[in-house]
Amino acid sequence: MKKFIISTTMLLACVLMFSNCAEEDYDERYKNPSQTSDIAIEKLMPGTLIYSIDWIMSTYGRFFGWEIQNLCKQANTIGVRLYPGRYYNIWGYTDGLPPYGNLTKMITGYKLMESLYKELSDAEKAENEVYMLAVETMMYGMTAYIMSSFGDIPFDEVGAVAGSGSPADSHPHFQDDKELYKRILDKLDELNTKFKSARQPSLFKAQDFICHGDLMAWRRLTNSLRLRIALLVSTQGDLTAEGQNAIKQILEDPTGRPIIEDNSQMIVYTVAPEGSGSQLAVHGGSGFDWVYLHMASGELIARMQKNGNGGVWVAGQDDPRVPIFFSKATLKGDIPVDRFDQEKPALPDTVNASGEFVDRSRTSQSVPTVYRGSSNGMEASTFDSLYQNNFSAFSRIREYGFFRNNWRWDPPVLTAAEIWFIKAEAYQRGWVVGDAKAAFKKAVKLSLDFYFDRHKNKTSDEATAVTGEDAHSIIYRAVTNPDLSIYTDTWIDNFAEARWTKRPDESTYAGGPLEAILEQKWLNFGYVYAGEQWNDLRRTGYPRMLYLKDRDPAAEIPFPRNRNRYTDSDRNYNMNFPQVASQDNYSDVLFWAKADWHDGPTWP
16 A cells, blocks of 8 residues: 555545535634534545545556556456566556555545544434445445455554554554455445435435435445455355355345346446546546557457457357457458558468578458457467567457447446356355356346447447558457347347357367356456456356466566565555565465466466
8 A cells, every 4th residue: 555644634635626625615624523514424425435436447547557467467358468477567556556555545534434423413423324334335345356456454453543643553454354354244234234224315415426325226236245245255265154145145135135136227437528627537448558458368259259269250150249349350460451452462471592481471461350369378489470569460459449438438336247147156056046047148148238338339439530541540440340239139048048058169168057157257347357357267267268387487477376465565664564474475375266276387
C-alpha cells in the first residue's frame, strides 16, 4: 500500500471534491465530528465508495498496470510477446497500484464514517445505517479480491492513525487471510439481513452511484459477492466447509438471500460522459496504451472456433464472441493490404546460393482472413517466425468494439453469467441439488446476450473511427460484425448443449462437465476480468493450458505466479512486515489454491 497514514483532513477533502461540497461548507460541517449531523455520513459515503472504481472499472492504473501487465499474463487472456520475463511485470507496476492502494483509503474512509456514526442518536443511526451498509459491502468485496492476490494483508488496524494521531498506529499488523475470509462470509450474510430492514433516507438515492438507492439490488449484490467468495475457498484448504455451507445457504434460499439472476439485474457502474471531468468518466479498455499489449490471446481464440487458433471463423458454427473480441490477422503473417484488389500472392519459398532455406512469405501482401493470437503456451520458434515486428501477424483486440474505446461500457460488479456458472459448478460437485447442465446453458446464454448487447450499443465503429493507410490502421479495420440475428435462443441452446461434452474441435473434455463449466466461465470473463480468471485457474486447474518455462534460464519467475509479492511500501515502511516476509515471494501457494494448477513443475 502506498501509504498507511492518511489524514482525516486529506480524506475529507477527497470526499468533498467528489461531492462538490464548497470549502466553506467543509469548515462548517467538519470542525467537530461529535457535533456533525447526518449529512456528514451522507457526504462521506460516495467519496469512500469511489475508491472501489479501481476494482470494478477499467481505469488506467487498474487495467494498464494491474491487469494487462500482471494478471492477464498469468491467466493467458492477453496475447504476449515471448520475451524473457514473460511472467514478470517488467514495468514495475506493483507498488500502491489500484486496487491495492485504494483499499487502504476505503477502509480509512469507512472508519471515519463509523466514528461519526457512533456519535449519532439511536434515531439518527437508524436513518443513516444504509450509508454504512453500502460502504461495508463494497469494502468486503474489494478486500477479498485483494487477498486473492496477496494472502495475508492489513485490515483491522488500517487507518487507525487517522483517529488516534499516534505514529505507532501507522504500522498495521498483517492478518491471517483465512480469518478474514471467514469473517467476510459471515458479515456479508449479516448485511443482507440488515439491508432488508434498513430505512432509505431521502438523499440516499442521489448519493448511491452503484445501486441508485435500490435496496433489493444491494441485497442481490451482497449475496452474489458472498457466493463468489464462498466458491473461492470451497474446493481446498481450511475453509471448505464454510465455503460450501455458504453456497448451500444462498442457493437454497432464493427469497431470503436473493442473488443476481439475469442481465437486467446486474449492478453496474454507469460511465460518466466523456469530458465531464467525473471520476466515473472511464471508457472501456483505457489501459490499452502499447501496441504489443493489443495482441489477442491464442488460448481464447483456440477455445472458440473449430479451426482453433489461426483459422477462419465460420458464422453460425464458431463462437460469435470471436469477431466481437478481435480483429483479423493475415494467413502467414503477411503485410496486410486495404483492399482485395491490392492483394499480391506470396512468392514461393526458395533456397539461396548457400543452400539455406529462405521463407519468402513476408514478401507478399494479403487481406487479413484468420484469427490468430499469441499465448504463454506458444513455442518461441513459432512466435518468432510469425512476429518479426510485423503488426499483422496476430489478431488484435478490437480498437472500437464492445469494450475498448466504448463510452457505453458500464462495467458490472459481477455478471449474471458468472453467478450461473457458479450455480452449475455447485450442482455438478453435488454441494447443492440442481441441474448443472441447465445452469451451464443458462450461463452461456447470459454471457452471449451480455456481449451482444455491449457490441450493438458501442459508441464507435472501426469503419469510421480508424483512419490512415499504415499497417496499424489497416489491421484494426479488418473486423467482422457478425449478424447477431442468426444467434437465436435455439441456436444458443444447441451451442451450449454441444459445449457441455465437447470442445469446438470435437475432442472431449478430460475433466468432463466440470472443465466445460470452468472453460466457458473463463471465456465469459474474456480479457476484461483476468483477476477472477486467475483465481479460478489456481483454484481448479481448469481450463488446462500449457505454460512454457520462461526463455531466460535465470528468470526470477520461470512459471506463472502462485501469488503476488507485497509492495515496496509494505516492505520498506511497515515495521510489521517481518510478519509476512517469509511468504513475500511468487511461489507460495495460497491456502485455497492448487499447487499444480499449471503444467510447469511446482516452484522450488
